[in-house]
Amino acid sequence: MAIWGIGDVLALPKVQCPNHPDAMLVEDYRAGDMICPECGLVVGDRVIDVGSEWRTFTNEKATQDPSRVGDAQNPLLNGGDLSTMISKGTGAASFDEFGNSKYQNRRTMSSSDRAMLNAFKEITTMADRINLPRNIIDRTNNLFKQVYEQKSLKGRANDAIASACLYIACRQEGVPRTFKEICAVSRISKKEIGRCFKLILKALETSVDLITTGDFMSRFCSNLGLPKQVQMAATYIARKAVELDLVPGRSPISVAAAAIYMASQASAEKKTQKEIGDIAGVADVTIRQSYRLIYPRAADLFPPDFKFDTPVDKLPQL
Amino acid sequence: MEQNNSLPPFQGLASPQGAMTPGMPIFSPMMPYGSGLTPQPVTNTNSLSLLEEQHRQQQQQQTPQLYHSQTVTTTTLPGNTPLYTTTPLTPMTPITPATPASESSGIVPQLQNIVSTVNLGCKLDLKTIALRARNAEYNPKRFAAVIMRIREPRTTALIFSSGKMVCTGAKSEEQSRLAARKYARVVQKLGFPAKFLDFKIQNMVGSCDVKFPIRLEGLVLTHQQFSSYEPELFPGLIYRMIKPRIVLLIFVSGKVVLTGAKVRGEIYEAFENIYPILKGFRKTT
Secondary structure (H helix, E strand, C coil): CCCCCHHHHHCCCCCCCCCCCCCCCEEECCCCEEECCCCCCECCCCCCCCCCCCCCCCCCCCCCCCCCCCCCCCCCCCCCCCCCCCCCCCCHHHECCCCCECCCCCCCCCHHHHHHHHHHHHHHHHHHHCCCCHHHHHHHHHHHHHHHHHCCCCCCCHHHHHHHHHHHHHHHCCCCCCHHHHHHCCCCCHHHHHHHHHHHHHHHCCCCCCCCCHHHHHHHHHHHCCCHHHHHHHHHHHHHHHHCCCCCCCCHHHHHHHHHHHHHHHCCCCCCHHHHHHHHCCCHHHHHHHHHHHHHHHHHHCCCCCCCCCCHHHCCCC | CCCCCCCCCCCCCCCCCCCCCCCCCCCCCCCCCCCCCCCCCCCCCCCCHHHHHHHHCCCCCCCCCCCCCCCCCCCCECCECCCCCCCCCCCCCCCCCCCCCCCCCCCCCEEEEEEEEEECCCCCCHHHHHHHCCCEEECCCCCCEEEEEECCCCEEEEEECCCEEEEEEECCHHHHHHHHHHHHHHHHHCCCCCCCEEEEEEEEEEEEECCCCECHHHHHHHCCCCEECCCCCCCCEEEEECCCCEEEEECCCCEEEEEEECCHHHHHHHHHHHHHHHHHCECCC
8 A cells, every 4th residue: 555656756855766867766565665667776765664564364362453553444424533542551651659540531532523423423323223224324424424514503402413314314315214213213302303304404405305105115014014915005005095186285104004004904914093003103093084085985096906805895984 | 478498497498589599508687487586387297277388389399298297397499409407406596587477366365463573662660560451461480571462453462671572463564553552552551651663563474375276296396495395294385485585384275374574565476476386286186
């Protein structure tokens, strides 16, 4: 790994081959030499050897990798982790006369990014709770960094900004999570997350796609333990209901919940409104309201190849 | 009525009179479609007005315009090839204002609430006011002002110890001023040297009904710059018009609430601006 590139010749004190002053010196990174390509003379004037400090052999017992110096950098997100940390000493010399360790102060590494690092930790914790993949976490971190550097939302709680960034990242990746789901893993209220969400969209000048009923079907149905047939039927019902404009002004989550209720009631796996409400984060009266709106056209809403365990006319009517 | 191109609200590439040469860049001052800050109707969505346009553009159109797409496209006229395909996310360019080519709606928004402030010009002792005035409540632990109400006009006032007062609930500017004067009179009768300085209307709220259902999803797609529609947070679409600076809450039922105005004309102007756009997003079923 070369630190000094050929293009950096200007920065160096002018090293050149005595016989060929115009020749560009080729470097041999292993030995740290600079060699003239014309005559092969080694004009080794370098002090720095970029090779490793000691030879390492894979040792099954040792858990550490001795060639690594420090943690892997996180270059995208930190402002370059070039700070010095003094670790706790080992051996007798690191303790002064009273038994306290000298150089106890190992804090203040990159104090400017301390809040950001904290937020990243919080984001990872939140995402872990709902098993979000690494790409969403990375996107969230990037969004947070952009918002943090912009400083337009500086007064808001970092946790609120982090939660809102998580919400936006899920949306942008095409797998939206409801505000209530994000609330469940965060200490911030839905109202505050919603406020921060709108502010961040304005600050970053982005927009997100509108949520649809289909975005949540697979998650809600698997959480309820419904078979694939029922899930597909519910997706179809919800889509048809929106197309036929049976549920104007209703939140897509409520429509999805009502569709799941209808599909599950028509199949062998019947779920109650309360169960569906628990999973979807919707009140069961809301499901009832939306169900009442789609019930009259129930026959048109089911997919044509659906196997009814309970026929359409026997569906519950609330 | 010449809306040849379907265009996003702030950019257009062909003038109806053909006054612009083809391929004119977007930043031309000869935009016939009004300022980029005022919303312009998008005409390529399924709407009743499309039928009118189709008549006019029968010979000119290459591509059919009536298709159920909710994305913004620029249809090309022969000879006027747009250089740039526009997306709803491109920044708007301020362009010289021109009147949209549709007749005005017959609907007038009704004012629902006026908020005004006035300075009574002297320090007040809220405790005496609260004790001696009728219909006054004062709870210093909760809020540092006396809340007084009068029946005619039906309004509420917040009276602060600095002498400043906020009057809310009136339905017209005159009523707001009258109510503020009545409150000042009450304070004066209680023995304070109240004056009536700097009466100013701070906010006006109006509402109206366009009488047809609206496709909010379409509206948020084409007017992304200005709209915010989050059914999880609020069932209405929040439209922040830049000129005039008014916030509109637009609902599926067709009811519209306009707020943030300092003068009555802003409400009317904002509604006249939004009405053709809403017509374009009328639900056809």
